[in-house]
Amino acid sequence: MTPRKIIHIDMDAFYASVELREQPHLRGLPVVVAWDGPRSVICAASYEARRFGLRSAMPVASAKRLCPQAVYIPPHFDLYRDVSARIHGVFRRYTDLIEPLSLDEAYLDVTRNLQNIPYAGETAKRIRAEILAETGLTASAGIAPNKFLAKIASDWRKPDGQFVLPPEKVAAFLETLPLGKIPGVGKVTLQKMRALGVETAGGLRRFERGELVNLFGRYGYRLYDLARGEDNRPVKPDRERLQISTEITLPEDVPLAQAADHLPHLAEDLWRQMQRKNVQARGVTLKLKTFDFRIITRSLTYSSALPDPAALAQAGAELVRRVPPPREDAFRLIGIGVGHLLPQGSQQDLWHGEDIG
Incomplete structure (x- = not known):
């Protein structure tokens, strides 16, 4: 291939x-x-x-x-x-x-x-x-x-x-690659690795897959592959979204509360997008990406449209509270989106529901 x-x-x-x-x-x-x-x-x-x-x-x-x-x-x-x-x-x-x-x-x-x-x-x-x-x-x-x-x-x-x-230089490159350069290796994981005497990606290769899973949970499967330079994920072209959203990628993994500090400003940005597109929304979705690249979403749907950016930020904060207590330094991205879009000025009052994903 x-x-x-x-x-x-x-x-x-x-x-x-x-x-x-x-x-x-x-x-x-x-x-x-x-x-x-x-x-x-x-x-x-x-x-x-x-x-x-x-x-x-x-x-x-x-x-x-x-x-x-x-x-x-x-x-x-x-x-x-x-x-x-x-x-x-x-x-x-x-x-x-x-x-x-x-x-x-x-x-x-x-x-x-x-x-x-x-x-x-x-x-x-x-x-x-x-x-x-x-x-x-x-x-x-x-x-x-x-x-x-x-x-x-x-x-x-x-x-x-x-x-x-190039492919022929991958093994030598990884041999001396500092662990902190591996996406998903935050402060806590790094401390644990150093306690095991591991400082580089090459050092991880002495562990079997099962050992890494025992040490780092499901992230151990990915660590085993990354230490060998293996990643089969294809490039996935962007597709048209059925919602309007905004997000920020953080340069390092942070606790949930610190990531959530971005919500008020993300809500203001999202509200400006809604105003520009002349729409209002009844649905709100919180998006989080974890240190091991899992996507977590939480969603709410209201019976009427959100009235202002403060309500949008408040909805985001409510969704944050529905995320299970995470490990420290767990998140690398936070975003907020709106769905169930209606034209500005619509007075529709539809069903009230909730979708948590």
Whole structure:
């Protein structure tokens, strides 16, 4: 079987970079994209801000102690979506197999690309060049035979770089790969691995599959495969959604309560989308992605339309309370969506129900 050619494109500090493009006089300063409030958390931080230890999902109060001189800019999600759409337009010139992960990153399967370019590394180079020319923003890329390896590779030469990991070099690469680079290995899992004397992906190979399952539960099955560079998941093209949604991918696994701090701002963003599309909604869905990449959803359906963004955020908080008590540092993504859409101004009063998934 011919190995796939997978590219993982990851925009560099996307929200912050878009804001700096719009306000170039702030270049070189520690810039934070966040609402400035006591309960706010960082959506994105420029590379200058990251040097002070600032990062996504950090409470703004903590960030201000670490870097009092940081410049705070409220997020403009409509702008980020518009820029993301232009980036995806570049992707579609090269392949139809595009799997968006968020506004700023996606997997592309270029095994058979539309430009008939023989090398995936050259394909990635052209994509990055076109993104820069059309948006003024830089992207990093990882090129590998599967999604797991491509995602790791995209982080290897950040920012504004790319790293090619051909099949014949995978084993040697994994032998010295730090465990913290493996998606899903958070602080708690890392501590447990180190207690076992394991520091690299290569070190995990001395464990049998059953041993890893005993140690790490169902995630042990995936760890066994990842330690060997195996990942058979195909790139799944985005499909039209029957709801409107917004979500944020966190750079590291966090407890549920910390992930939920993003809900009020996600609700405000989602409400603006609803207003722009001139719809109201009776259904709300919470989406969570766990450290081991399981998707958890919880949904509610109301008998009448939600009246305002505060009610939407309140519904999200109620759904958070319905998630079973998780392990620490369990979540890497949180999102909220609305369904059962009606035109603005509709007075329909339909059945009241509840769907928990």
